[in-house]
Amino acid sequence: MATVATAKPENKLRxxxxxxxxxxxxxxxxxxxxxxxxxxxxxxxSPEKLHEWLAAKKIGPAELHPRARAEMARKxxxxxxxxxxxEQFAYIASHDLRExxxxxxxxxxxxxxxxxxxxxxxxxxxxxxASDGALRMQALIQDLLAMSRVNxxxxxxxxxxxxxxxxxxxxxxxxxxRESNAVVQCGKLPVIRANRANLLQLFQNLISNAIKxxxxxxxxxxxxxxxxxxxxxxxxxxxxxxIARESHEAIFAIFQRLHTRTEYPGNGLGLAICxxxxxxxxxKIWVESRPGSGSTFNFTLPAQEAQAS
Amino acid sequence: MxxxxxxxxxxxxxxDDNPADVTLVRESLAETVYQSHVxxxxxxxxxxxxxxxxxxxxxxxxxxxxxxxxxxxxRNGHKVLSLMKSDAELRQIPVVAFSSSGSAAxxxxxxxxGANCCVTKPAxxxxxxxxxxxxxxxxFGYAVLPRRESNDRPTYTHxxx
Numbered sequence: 001m002a003t004v005a006t007a008k009p010e011n012k013l014r015x016x017x018x019x020x021x022x023x024x025x026x027x028x029x030x031x032x033x034x035x036x037x038x039x040x041x042x043x044x045x046s047p048e049k050l051h052e053w054l055a056a057k058k059i060g061p062a063e064l065h066p067r068a069r070a071e072m073a074r075k076x077x078x079x080x081x082x083x084x085x086x087e088q089f090a091y092i093a094s095h096d097l098r099e100x101x102x103x104x105x106x107x108x109x110x111x112x113x114x115x116x117x118x119x120x121x122x123x124x125x126x127x128x129x130a131s132d133g134a135l136r137m138q139a140l141i142q143d144l145l146a147m148s149r150v151n152x153x154x155x156x157x158x159x160x161x162x163x164x165x166x167x168x169x170x171x172x173x174x175x176x177x178r179e180s181n182a183v184v185q186c187g188k189l190p191v192i193r194a195n196r197a198n199l200l201q202l203f204q205n206l207i208s209n210a211i212k213x214x215x216x217x218x219x220x221x222x223x224x225x226x227x228x229x230x231x232x233x234x235x236x237x238x239x240x241x242x243i244a245r246e247s248h249e250a251i252f253a254i255f256q257r258l259h260t261r262t263e264y265p266g267n268g269l270g271l272a273i274c275x276x277x278x279x280x281x282x283x284k285i286w287v288e289s290r291p292g293s294g295s296t297f298n299f300t301l302p303a304q305e306a307q308a309s
Numbered sequence: 310m311x312x313x314x315x316x317x318x319x320x321x322x323x324x325d326d327n328p329a330d331v332t333l334v335r336e337s338l339a340e341t342v343y344q345s346h347v348x349x350x351x352x353x354x355x356x357x358x359x360x361x362x363x364x365x366x367x368x369x370x371x372x373x374x375x376x377x378x379x380x381x382x383x384r385n386g387h388k389v390l391s392l393m394k395s396d397a398e399l400r401q402i403p404v405v406a407f408s409s410s411g412s413a414a415x416x417x418x419x420x421x422x423g424a425n426c427c428v429t430k431p432a433x434x435x436x437x438x439x440x441x442x443x444x445x446x447x448x449f450g451y452a453v454l455p456r457r458e459s460n461d462r463p464t465y466t467h468x469x470x
Contacts, residue, residue: 098432103327105433105434106329106434106437107329109433109435110333
């Protein structure tokens with residue numbers, strides 16, 4: 001359906017919104033005219049391609065047909081708003097769930113403490129199931145909150161020393177490291193511009209995964225960072241159970257788990273949070289791994305702008 | 310180790326609209342050496358009546374410590390806090406802001422309004438118990454509180470709620 005641009009102001013780029021396809025496909029197909037001529041080359045572009053194309057041709061928004069411009073602005077605004085609403089919803093839902101859940105968790109614990117062995121023989125088990133479920137749900141809600149906070153807190157980025165972040169993460173994971181006899185080696189890490197809480201979460205999730213999915217031996221984990229153009233590439237490597245090729249993408253999806261809860265505890269949010277953090281800085285995260293040969297999680301983050309030192 | 314000196318029980322007022330939390334606070338303090346008397350009110354108006362010893366609280370004893378849930382209905386916990394801290398007498402009573410969660414802004418605001426400390430209600434029973442016991446231990450075992458007027462001595466003839 002043609003929805004845009006009927007008037008023909010001279011020397012203005014006309015942008016025609018031709019059709020909107022179904023879900024899963026490029027939502028929008030654009031066709032362009034300039035000076036009454038259909039532009040050469042592929043006339044159909046996704047909005048992203050169109051933006052790239054316009055930038056490459058140095059055609060600024062002022063040159064766009066006013067109605068096309070309004071349409072683009074409206075779509076962008078709509079997208080930002082629905083994103084924001086969704087984040088708000090996730091935050092409020094998880095935040096407000098915590099309070100009633102705290103009641104369930106504390107009172108099942110109180111029941112367990114006061115009445116252990118005093119009721120009939122099934123009761124201890126039933127109370128344990130209830131209490132365990134409440135604890136798991138608390139962990140889940142905490143992770144959902146962490147996830148919804150990645151973008152929403154509007155904390156300005158600051159210079160964060162990767163080494164300091166790592167020291168704090170290792171302190172937080174001290175129990176897990178001690179109990180698994182893990183050896184964690186950390187190279188020198190750069191200073192980057194980011195939100196410190198986000199970075200803590202990112203490293204903590206990756207390192208605790210490296211320890212959790214260990215093989216039979218005490219786990220060895222190493223963390224390194226190398227410059228890669230305008231980015232830093234960080235790697236967290238382990239010698240754990242590894243991941244089959246077909247799951248290399250899926251593990252980053254929310255609630256995606258490859259193991260049962262009895263094999264490895266967890267709620268399937270850790271790597272989804274990592275991906276959200278990395279992508280919020282325009283970086284990428286990926287894994288290199290084979291079953292039985294350990295895993296290396298790589299991610300990129302923008303380097304701190306050059307500073308006189 | 311010598312015997313601890315005989316402890317004069319102190320008065321704690323818990324202001325919380327969740328009876329389950331009031332129960333948890335009572336349970337936490339049920340068997341401590343301080344034998345504090347725990348009273349409770351569930352809204353801001355009753356809390357203020359209690360603190361001013363007005364209405365049905367005329368014969369109560371002014372508390373030595375207030376444990377205040379800031380998330381009372383309509384944010385009235387903050388109201389209780391600021392009214393207490395702007396009152397020449399009531400401001401001497403230490404107030405522990407005790408809420409299930411607080412944004413950084415809420416916490417900053419509580420300290421600005423004069424909260425003596427902010428403690429988040431732990432979601433785990435054992436940690437909840439130890440947090441409340443630590444509050445009691447600190448304020449009654451270590452901190453030195455203003456001397457109570459003699460006519461303010463507890464008589465324990467009346468226990469509110």
